[in-house]
Amino acid sequence: MRKHLYPHLAWLNLKHNYQFYIPYLLTIVGTAAGFYIMTALSYAGDLPQQIRYAYLTMFMTIGCFVVALFTVIFLFYTNSFLMKRRQKELGLYNVLGMGKGHIARVLAWETVYIGLAGIVGGILCGMLFQRLVTLIVYRVVRYSTGFTFYICWRGIAMTAILFGAVLLVNLIYNLIRMHMQNPAAMMREGSAGEKEPKSKWILAILGVLCLGGGYGIALRTQDALEALALYFVAVFLVIIGTYCLFTAGSIAILKLLRKNKKYYYKTNHFISVSGMLYRMKRNGVGLANICILCTMVLVMISGTVSLFLGTEDIVNKVAPADWTSILRYNPADEDTPDFAALEQRIAETARSQGLEVTKSRSFTNMERSFYLQDGQLKQFPVEHGGVLTWDVQVECLILPAADYTVLTGVSLSLSPGEVAVYDPDGVFPQQGALVFNEQGADGGSTWDYTVVQALTVFPGTGGWSPMIGAANVDENKGCCVVVDSLAALYELHGLSSNRYVQWSLLTELSGSEQEKLDAYCNTFDSFETSPDFSNTGSWEWFSTESRQMQLEEYYSMNGGFLFLGVFLGILFLAAAVLIIYYKQVSEGYEDRQRFQIMQKVGLERQQIRKSINGQILVVFFLPLLAAAVHVAFDFRLMVLLLQLFAMDSVKLTALCTLVTFGAFAALYILVYRITARAYYKIVT
Amino acid sequence: MSLLEVTNLKKIYTTRFGGNPVQALSSVSFHVEQGEYAAIMGESGSGKTTLLNILAALDQPTSGEVLLNGRNMADIRERDLAAFRRENLGFVFQEFNLLDTFSIEDNIFLPLVLAGETYPAMAGKLDKLSKRLGIADILKKYPYEVSGGQKQRAAVARALITEPQILLADEPTGALDSKATDSLLRLFEEVNAMGQTILMVTHSVKAASHAGRVLFIKDGEVFHQLYRGGASTEEFYGRITDTLTVLTTGGEDHA
Numbered sequence: 001m002r003k004h005l006y007p008h009l010a011w012l013n014l015k016h017n018y019q020f021y022i023p024y025l026l027t028i029v030g031t032a033a034g035f036y037i038m039t040a041l042s043y044a045g046d047l048p049q050q051i052r053y054a055y056l057t058m059f060m061t062i063g064c065f066v067v068a069l070f071t072v073i074f075l076f077y078t079n080s081f082l083m084k085r086r087q088k089e090l091g092l093y094n095v096l097g098m099g100k101g102h103i104a105r106v107l108a109w110e111t112v113y114i115g116l117a118g119i120v121g122g123i124l125c126g127m128l129f130q131r132l133v134t135l136i137v138y139r140v141v142r143y144s145t146g147f148t149f150y151i152c153w154r155g156i157a158m159t160a161i162l163f164g165a166v167l168l169v170n171l172i173y174n175l176i177r178m179h180m181q182n183p184a185a186m187m188r189e190g191s192a193g194e195k196e197p198k199s200k201w202i203l204a205i206l207g208v209l210c211l212g213g214g215y216g217i218a219l220r221t222q223d224a225l226e227a228l229a230l231y232f233v234a235v236f237l238v239i240i241g242t243y244c245l246f247t248a249g250s251i252a253i254l255k256l257l258r259k260n261k262k263y264y265y266k267t268n269h270f271i272s273v274s275g276m277l278y279r280m281k282r283n284g285v286g287l288a289n290i291c292i293l294c295t296m297v298l299v300m301i302s303g304t305v306s307l308f309l310g311t312e313d314i315v316n317k318v319a320p321a322d323w324t325s326i327l328r329y330n331p332a333d334e335d336t337p338d339f340a341a342l343e344q345r346i347a348e349t350a351r352s353q354g355l356e357v358t359k360s361r362s363f364t365n366m367e368r369s370f371y372l373q374d375g376q377l378k379q380f381p382v383e384h385g386g387v388l389t390w391d392v393q394v395e396c397l398i399l400p401a402a403d404y405t406v407l408t409g410v411s412l413s414l415s416p417g418e419v420a421v422y423d424p425d426g427v428f429p430q431q432g433a434l435v436f437n438e439q440g441a442d443g444g445s446t447w448d449y450t451v452v453q454a455l456t457v458f459p460g461t462g463g464w465s466p467m468i469g470a471a472n473v474d475e476n477k478g479c480c481v482v483v484d485s486l487a488a489l490y491e492l493h494g495l496s497s498n499r500y501v502q503w504s505l506l507t508e509l510s511g512s513e514q515e516k517l518d519a520y521c522n523t524f525d526s527f528e529t530s531p532d533f534s535n536t537g538s539w540e541w542f543s544t545e546s547r548q549m550q551l552e553e554y555y556s557m558n559g560g561f562l563f564l565g566v567f568l569g570i571l572f573l574a575a576a577v578l579i580i581y582y583k584q585v586s587e588g589y590e591d592r593q594r595f596q597i598m599q600k601v602g603l604e605r606q607q608i609r610k611s612i613n614g615q616i617l618v619v620f621f622l623p624l625l626a627a628a629v630h631v632a633f634d635f636r637l638m639v640l641l642l643q644l645f646a647m648d649s650v651k652l653t654a655l656c657t658l659v660t661f662g663a664f665a666a667l668y669i670l671v672y673r674i675t676a677r678a679y680y681k682i683v684t
Numbered sequence: 685m686s687l688l689e690v691t692n693l694k695k696i697y698t699t700r701f702g703g704n705p706v707q708a709l710s711s712v713s714f715h716v717e718q719g720e721y722a723a724i725m726g727e728s729g730s731g732k733t734t735l736l737n738i739l740a741a742l743d744q745p746t747s748g749e750v751l752l753n754g755r756n757m758a759d760i761r762e763r764d765l766a767a768f769r770r771e772n773l774g775f776v777f778q779e780f781n782l783l784d785t786f787s788i789e790d791n792i793f794l795p796l797v798l799a800g801e802t803y804p805a806m807a808g809k810l811d812k813l814s815k816r817l818g819i820a821d822i823l824k825k826y827p828y829e830v831s832g833g834q835k836q837r838a839a840v841a842r843a844l845i846t847e848p849q850i851l852l853a854d855e856p857t858g859a860l861d862s863k864a865t866d867s868l869l870r871l872f873e874e875v876n877a878m879g880q881t882i883l884m885v886t887h888s889v890k891a892a893s894h895a896g897r898v899l900f901i902k903d904g905e906v907f908h909q910l911y912r913g914g915a916s917t918e919e920f921y922g923r924i925t926d927t928l929t930v931l932t933t934g935g936e937d938h939a
Contacts, residue, residue, distance in 0.1 A: 266797070266800075270790070597781040600781065601770070601775065601842070602767065602795050602799070603766060605763070
């Protein structure tokens with residue numbers, strides 16, 4: 001019997017504290033399973049090997065690190081929470097005559113049980129779901145090759161080592177803590193309320209500064225690269241600000257409420273406000289934890305979902321046709337390209353792969369930036385008193401009227417010298433001249449024009465788009481200028497001494513997506529098999545992009561992001577739920593006696609329910625509200641960051657954010673109801 | 685009509701899985717008159733606490749009835765019970781049962797807040813009471829900042845602020861040192877002198893000797909009762925001790 005005493009005691013302890021240890025065990029199982037899956041995927045032999053799937057391994061490695069970091073922090077948090085709750089119990093053992101060495105043995109056995117169950121269970125769950133997760137990953141990155149089930153021994157070893165180490169460190173921490181306390185102190189029930197932090201003003205000011213700084217960055221950032229550089233600074237500031245303000249702010253608000261006698265001395269306010277003030281620091285930190293986790297979940301999921309859903313749009317912009325061929329040439333050369341021959345060669349290439357050209361469109365355009373100075377658009381800005389200043393830099397896409405019709409279906413009739421302009425920012429002067437090379441030896445030249453029509457549609461030309469380029473630099477504006485003929489385009493080319501004019505050929509093909517992709521891979525994708533384009537005149541550069549290829553690449557990247565975002569989002573969500581659960585259940589046990597006393601003094605059952613609802617409502621919806629504000633400020637940064645991935649549909653991002661928030665709030669309300677019920681059951 | 689009439693009270697506990705039923709009270713009958721100060725004495729397990737719980741409407745008797753001011757407590761609907769307790773009964777407990785989340789003042793306000801009274805009305809009531817009970821200068825403090833005696837005074841204040849028909853005290857001196865005990869018993873006498881009816885459950889002879897009448901409970905029945913009459917506290921103390929000796933050693937001979 002004596003031999004089995006400690007394992008037996010350890011087992012009884014766990015059973016007795018099941019309300020706290022079951023969630024703890026589930027946490028270990030869940031995080032271990034997540035970690036195993038991530039390691040298994042990052043070492044997977046059957047991941048797609050093509051270069052465009054290289055991100056996937058990288059994503060999984062990042063995922064591994066995040067899950068590991070999260071595990072360490074979160075298991076420390078739950079462990080210290082559990083041990084604080086069990087102080088009295090352990091103190092009792094000590095008083096009853098168990099030496100600290102004996103208690104240490106019991107604790108060690110508990111860790112062994114929890115560790116074995118958690119790690120083995122976690123790895124088994126991981127193996128079970130590995131297949132499903134792999135399937136999901138392949139689905140979102142649109143990789144269709146089959147895969148096999150395998151056991152990743154390396155993943156098992158890493159999971160066992162990581163979690164074993166974390167639990168061991170937790171145990172050592174618990175033992176050290178126990179050795180530093182005397183049994184009487186351990187048994188004493190903490191009846192004194194938490195003291196107000198002395199530094200609350202500093203906390204409040206620091207909180208306002210940090211939060212203001214973070215929000216300021218979010219509001220002032222102008223372009224995607226700046227957003228990328230400052231994003232984590234802003235996140236860091238907002239996190240610190242949230243902790244400070246939730247602590248200082250919640251105390252200040254609660255004290256104000258207590259001062260307001262009319263408000264405070266109402267049954268449900270009376271009980272809930274005093275309860276929250278009693279543990280004001282814990283309350284504040286708990287609320288901040290929940291708020292930050294909620295924000296993380298919302299940002300990660302809405303960002304990656306909108307990127308993923310925007311993939312088709314992005315690809316349509318980059319590659320508007322099945323095959324998008326772009327040719328650059330100089331019209332001043334004598335031997336201009338033979339466009340008909342080039343079109344013919346593309347069609348032959350398609351035919352050689354068994355596909356037919358179903359539609360073919362071509363257009364010519366030129367890009368040029370102008371500087372608006374003294375009401376004129378100039379090729380180069382002119383010095384005024386030694387300073388080079390201009391009002392706006394205007395990025396112009398210039399193309400002939402016929403080509404504009406090809407791209408948009410809008411027909412225009414223009415005479416020489418007349419232009420139609422797409423100018424959303426209203427920077428283009430209605431009448432005037434384009435000024436070229438003003439400070440040149442010959443005094444430069446001008447090209448007079450009159451705007452006769454304002455355009456409402458911007459032509460998607462594929463490849464470079466001034467709308468994307470211009471959005472990155474706030475001072476720059478994007479315009480599309482339509483001239484009457486190709487001759488006018490060539491004239492402008494000559495005046496501006498541009499290097500080239502661009503001719504694009506948009507080819508649509510018959511056949512399935514896969515056939516189109518194969519056709520491209522068999523021909524254009526490698527140097528050896530590339531079709532012969534000799535004897536088609538003189539040109540500088542010619543290349544063909546495949547829409548299907550772009551789709552694959554974008555989906556492999558955006559799908560990887562989506563997977564990572566949702567996976568980590570679920571992990572953080574589970575953590576938030578667990579924190580809320582622990583908070584409410586442990587407070588329920590603390591409040592139980594209080595509610596019993598109040599019932600003796602004459603508290604009605606209905607009043608209990610009301611006051612609990614009041615208190616839990618604050619605990620739940622204050623963090624959600626703050627998270628919503630954080631997300632609202634973050635939205636601008638997210639839109640800018642998404643531009644780095646060529647995703648510029650603000651509408652889609654807004655929609656994704658709203659839907660994510662709605663779904664999240666619904667889930668949150670569910671958790672609220674469950675927790676409220678658990679709390680109510682405990683206190684009555 | 686007496687203020688409190690207890691007739692043939694019987695309480696049998698049965699365990700959930702049909703174990704042996706335990707008879708806590710077999711047949712208890714007594715009256716408490718308006719303005720009386722009565723103590724109930726008995727050993728552990730004699731049924732004192734069960735009796736008090738039934739009087740406090742925290743528990744229902746198996747049979748028998750309790751009338752407060754002629755009103756049968758069994759007729760009160762479940763959801764009106766809390767309000768009934770609040771309006772008619774005041775409680776003082778051995779462990780004070782003050783709430784650490786409230787200051788002393790707010791603890792005393794608790795029953796009034798539950799009854800939905802406004803702050804000015806509550807403050808007016810407390811003002812009179814706090815001077816009488818000598819707790820005016822600790823009102824803003826928290827329970828864990830004051831002594832046991834002060835806590836019990838605060839608990840008495842909480843019980844009295846609703847001006848209850850009857851003050852029920854469960855072992856009120858049990859957690860107090862002798863000085864605090866003396867002071868609390870004096871307080872009870874003063875309160876009683878001003879007309880407050882008090883029913884106290886105790887097994888402290890000293891506490892009981894301050895009462896006007898002592899009821900002895902044994903094996904779930906009122907076994908005996910003593911009236912103070914004109915006796916001093918010391919004399920009454922002696923009589924109680926004698927009775928207790930008979931009770932524990934003699935057994936059957938009814939006095």
